[in-house]
Amino acid sequence: MTAAVEFQNVSRHFGTVRAVDGVDLTIAEGSFFAMLGPSGSGKTTCLRLISGFEKPTGGTIRIFGEDVSSTPPHLRNVNTVFQDYALFPHLNVRDNVAYGLMVKGMGRAARYAKAEEMLALVHLDAYGDRKPAQLSGGQRQRVALARALVNEPRVLLLDEPLGALDLKLREAMQDELKALQKRLGLTFVFVTHDQHEALSMADSLAVFNEGRIAQIGTPQDIYDRPATRFVADFVGSSNVLPPDLTRAMGGPPEWASLRPEATRLAPTGPVRGTVTALRYLGSGTRVVISMGETDVAALVPAGQPVPDEGETTAIAFDQAALHLMGPA
Amino acid sequence: MTTASAILPARGLADHLTAVFWRHPRVLLALLLTPPLLWLGVVYLGSLAALLLQSFYSIDEFSGVVKEEFTLKTYGELLRPSNFDILVRTVTMAALVTLACAILAFPIAYYAARYAKGHWKAAFYLGVMLPLWSSYLVKVYAWKLILAKEGILGWAAERTHTSWIIDGLLSIPGLEGSSLSTSPIGTFAVFVYIWLPYMILPMQAALERVPNSMLEASADLGATRAQTLRTVILPLALPGVIAGSIFTFSLTLGDYIIPQIIGNSANFIGMAVYQLQGTAGNIPLAAAFAVVPIAIMLIYLAIARRMGAFDAL
Amino acid sequence: MLSDRSPFSLRAAAVGGLLFLHLPILLIFLYAFTTEERSFQFPPPGLTTQWFGVAWNDRPDIWPPLWLSLKVATIATAIALVLGTLVAAAMTRTAFFGREQISLLILLPIALPGVITGMALRSAFGVMDIPFSVWTIVLGHATFCIVIVYNNAVARLRRLSGGIMEASADLGANAFQTFRHVLLPNMGSALLAGGMLAFALSFDEVIVTIFTAGSGAEAKTLPIWMLDELIRPRQRPVTNVVAIVVFAATFLPILAAYYLTRGGSETAGMGK
Missing domain, CATH: 2.40.50.140 (Nucleic acid-binding proteins)
Incomplete structure (x- = not known):
């Protein structure tokens, strides 16, 4: 089976700043993949490299086996749920959702039918005529999701989609997103700085630090067997033991969690x-x-x-x- | 599950062009910038170059024909007493107008920045914006009505038995005139009126950046209102004053309509330029006169930049 | 402690200052109704509405300047809209070499006194032997109108979430579709406001125009007509009637522009 997304030694440098530095990763088709890391660790840049809003300064990116180095964003069959949702303020919810179909030339009746279908999927059937400004944060988030999904992308990119929601709504949306992903069988790439979110939702995740991947694996792997002190510190509530304490507790003189x-x-x-x-x-x-x-x-x-x-x-x-x- | 390719096919020229823009962002930038830069570069910079060029030509005193040879003679003529007087008079007027505008603008700007809230704030903003933008010539005309001997000001002075103040002002040497509308006082008043909004807006912007907590800190430390004003507010308003003065100074330096309509027809730089290029046909000297405000403003801007005035724009 | 109430003297000075800015303009209206046509006598000896009729019926010299001013302002605004929007679109993109210089270049035509812009154009026409025409007037007006449109467009672009342009591309729109379906609808009111301000500015301009219009009667814009009447008055109240028209032609677009861009900073600061 081909990988949905594959990075080979990908870098994105801004002058002397190495936002992404020699990253290798493979995202399996149909999986829920999380990119976890503190702000500035390169995870969002990686997402933008997949959508095409950033161009790599080195390395190769493949989407379903195809090299996308000369494919502009609008011709990539991937869609993004943006962090601030980026809904079009001048269009109502229905037109927002139908936008992708409209620019691809689909007729009004057909695209509205599909938009309504998608709005039903995110439980916003009755909101088609509203403007984004008239919606709550959680509702906007769902519109952004419907707007991306209606295009039937091969990969859905989610850039901290739950960051702006309050805790209760956030937990509800986590469950809903996960269920949606299972039902559609789509590949989700999810960027977050919240370790609980990443651990509870992802099939596998990459922990980013300073533009590089510190560890990549299943949530269990990463929680139980952090590869580095940074991962242990960032991901879990694990105790990080310095070498002398590890030895005093009966282990070799090395860092341990x-x-x-x-x-x-x-x-x-x-x-x-x-x-x-x-x-x-x-x-x-x-x-x-x-x-x-x-x-x-x-x-x-x-x-x-x-x-x-x-x-x-x-x-x-x-x-x-x-x-x-x-x-x- | 969809089986579409991960890469969508391009559907025509627009898609291909977009791909070119994405691969080479500079192509799009060049396409966007070329028309306006051609316009401004050719029309405007070209004209300024022509102006500079003309100022290095001279006019043949007998035939009145422009000699297209490089010379500094025309600039030399600026130093002749009658011409030099014009420069001194204009710069003095610009400085006085700027000072008066700063003093008059302060209470309005300070009130609008510190106390006006909600609707009042919008009203103040609009109240300054509208006179700034509305017809220049109509505003000048309005003052012709006000300052005329038989006009509203003279009428009010007569009714309040204060005509002696106006008569007194008009008898000061150098400020004489048959009425305020033919005296330099009138010219000065109209300049101040017309350019005042240009001082208020940047001053208000600067004052709005003074946090109230800073004023409270000053009061906490035992400063009186006057001390707070002098040691905290005025220094912080200074960048706004300088930004505003760029407008008031520059606009006064170049104006030739106001002194032509109101005042004793003493010459200013703008009027000299206008007359020399028109009736006198001495374009080189007109150009040399026009270069003077540019030089003065460049020096002024260099000083203002050093004092941090551009952050207030 | 600081009180939130202003001292009375400050409030009085501030309100007085605003009245100082507005009252003179009201006199223009009053004098359009006076029966005295040879001086600016106050109070007017009597009131009449005859001057509006006179201006409309008996003064054919008003109409050609009015049409010329409308024509020049319309063309100059159209040029400024295109050029100003193009620069604004370029300037909101990421940093590039020469960016600072370009913003200075746009600002220069209004930062330098009008007499310089006027004299510079006059010199260029002289050097290149270009005869005066409607187009020489338009050339000057469009040059200083660009910055007005640019200021409005740039302020709006800055306020727009940059994300919506990316969202549009992400959803499959090419650059032209994004321009038409996302950028233009969101820029519309700012461009309209910028266009109105540019129109008002051009319609009222006299300082540069005198240098670029030549001396022919056919090149007389409405402000130049007014200036002539100020210097050599005849039927002064008629001049007031025209002044009211000019004032309205600048005042109404400004007010409209303010309401179109409320909440932003488009119309603020950088004046004519």
């Missing part, structure tokens, strides 16, 4: 520390223990005894949970 839920409190152990903070999470209590220079968090499941702040304690864990990683 240790998930709080893989640990339990123990009266004795190789390293002891003082409890400095407690946070009740409902399903358990997160206990922060100061061990020399490093704070280590442990999760005490609900129902088990919780120490007081200031008490001294040690932690125990299965050695397999200690995950070694590169220094960067």
